[in-house]
Amino acid sequence: MIRFEQVSKRYPNGHKGLENLNFHIRTGEMVFITGHSGAGKSTLLKLIMCMERPSSGQVHVGGQDLRQLSSDDIPYLRRQIGVVFQNHQLLFDRTVFDNVALPLIINGTPRDEIGRRVRAALDKVGLLSKENVYPIALSGGEQQRVGIARAVVHKPALLLADEPTGNLDPALSAEIMELFEDFNRVGVTVLIASHDLSLIARLDHRMLTLGEGRLLHDGDQP
Ligand SMILES: Nc1ncnc2c1ncn2[C@@H]1O[C@H](COP(=O)(O)OP(=O)(O)OP(=O)(O)O)[C@@H](O)[C@H]1O
Numbered sequence: 001m002i003r004f005e006q007v008s009k010r011y012p013n014g015h016k017g018l019e020n021l022n023f024h025i026r027t028g029e030m031v032f033i034t035g036h037s038g039a040g041k042s043t044l045l046k047l048i049m050c051m052e053r054p055s056s057g058q059v060h061v062g063g064q065d066l067r068q069l070s071s072d073d074i075p076y077l078r079r080q081i082g083v084v085f086q087n088h089q090l091l092f093d094r095t096v097f098d099n100v101a102l103p104l105i106i107n108g109t110p111r112d113e114i115g116r117r118v119r120a121a122l123d124k125v126g127l128l129s130k131e132n133v134y135p136i137a138l139s140g141g142e143q144q145r146v147g148i149a150r151a152v153v154h155k156p157a158l159l160l161a162d163e164p165t166g167n168l169d170p171a172l173s174a175e176i177m178e179l180f181e182d183f184n185r186v187g188v189t190v191l192i193a194s195h196d197l198s199l200i201a202r203l204d205h206r207m208l209t210l211g212e213g214r215l216l217h218d219g220d221q222p
Contacts, residue, residue, distance in 0.1 A: 001027040001158060001189045002048060007057035009043050009213075017043035019213040021057070025191065027157070030184040032200045033193045035210035041193035044210070045160050048191070049081060050074050062157065079107060082156035086163035088147030090135045096122070097131040100149045107154060121149040125179060141172035148179055152188070159183055161192040165199065173199055 002025040009017035018040045025031050033041045046052040047059050050066055059066045062080055069077060090099050100118045109117065122128045125145040135143050144164060151159060161180065165173035177192075177199065184190045194200055200207065209217040 001025055001029070001062060002191070003058075003060040004044075004047075005058045005060075007047065007054045007059055009040075009047065009052060010055045016213050017052075018047075018054075018210075021213075021215055023208060023215060023218060025189065027189055028184070028187055029206060030181065030190040031192070031206045031208060032203075033191065033208045033210065034195060034197060034200065035216070036195065038212075039210040040213040041195075041210060042162055043213075045083075045162055045191070045193055048158075048160060049083065050077055079154060080157050082151030082154070082159045084144075084147050084151045084159070084161035084164045086166040088143050090143060090146055090150075092135050094134075095131065096127065096133050096135065096138070096146050099135065099146055100153050103150060103154050109154075117153055117155075118149075121153040122146075124152065124182070125149045140167055141175065144168065144172075144176055145179070148176070152183060157187075157189060159188050159190045161190075161194075163194055164192060165194065165196060170199065174202075177203060 004021045004023050007021040008019050011017055033044060035041055043052065047054055048061055050069060061077065097118055100121055101114050104114045104117060119128060122131055125148050127142060127145055127149065130138065135146060138146065165176050168176065173196065180190050180192060204220065206220055208215060
């Protein structure tokens with residue numbers, strides 16, 4: 001599903017994002033990317049989404065060599081991907097329903113299908129009863145669930161999350177990770193960047209550990 005071959009990323013200001021990264025994530029895996037602040041976790045996710053391009057090396061996503069993607073092709077790549085952010089980036093002047101519907105509206109999904117899909121996604125994250133509520137009236141954990149519903153509403157094969165539990169307490173963080181495990185159980189490939197080692201050490205998944213842009217460790221223990 002995702003293959004990095006000798007991938008390096010240097011930003012225009014000279015900052016080193018990633019250095020000679022090699023790994024392969026198979027379809028259906030759930031993997032954590034961990035490492036200290038500035039280790040390159042977000043850079044790795046941005047390369048998969050084509051938000052950034054590597055300085056050298058090759059990134060393959062879903063069998064496609066991203067070097068061959070033109071900017072016109074990028075929306076098609078992104079349709080295969082759902083993204084969850086730490087600060088969930090919800091629109092506070094729209095209801096929960098409208099927030100979750102956004103990717104479908106952008107994709108041109110037929111109107112009658114939008115309602116069905118949005119409610120299915122809200123049901124999966126346990127927020128079906130909140131579709132008409134505005135995000136301001138939700139707790140931090142509920143807001144993050146809306147962000148997850150929005151990320152999965154178009155049924156992506158790949159789910160990426162960048163510090164999805166960064167603002168949540170340990171109990172809520174564990175619940176959010178269980179949700180990701182639920183999506184993984186039904187076949188979605190899940191990749192989560194997190195520096196919350198105590199939480200991810202309790203979960204039994206592969207861990208890629210980065211340090212200063214390099215892959216320090218690849219395994220099921222920190
Ligand atoms: N847009 C950018 N322009 C310049 N340098 C950048 C940019 N984005 C990241 N960097 C640099 O690349 C390196 C890796 O950053 P990255 O954000 O990928 O790390 P991270 O592990 O996600 O960190 P954090 O946990 O703090 O988000 C850092 O040195 C950072 O300063």
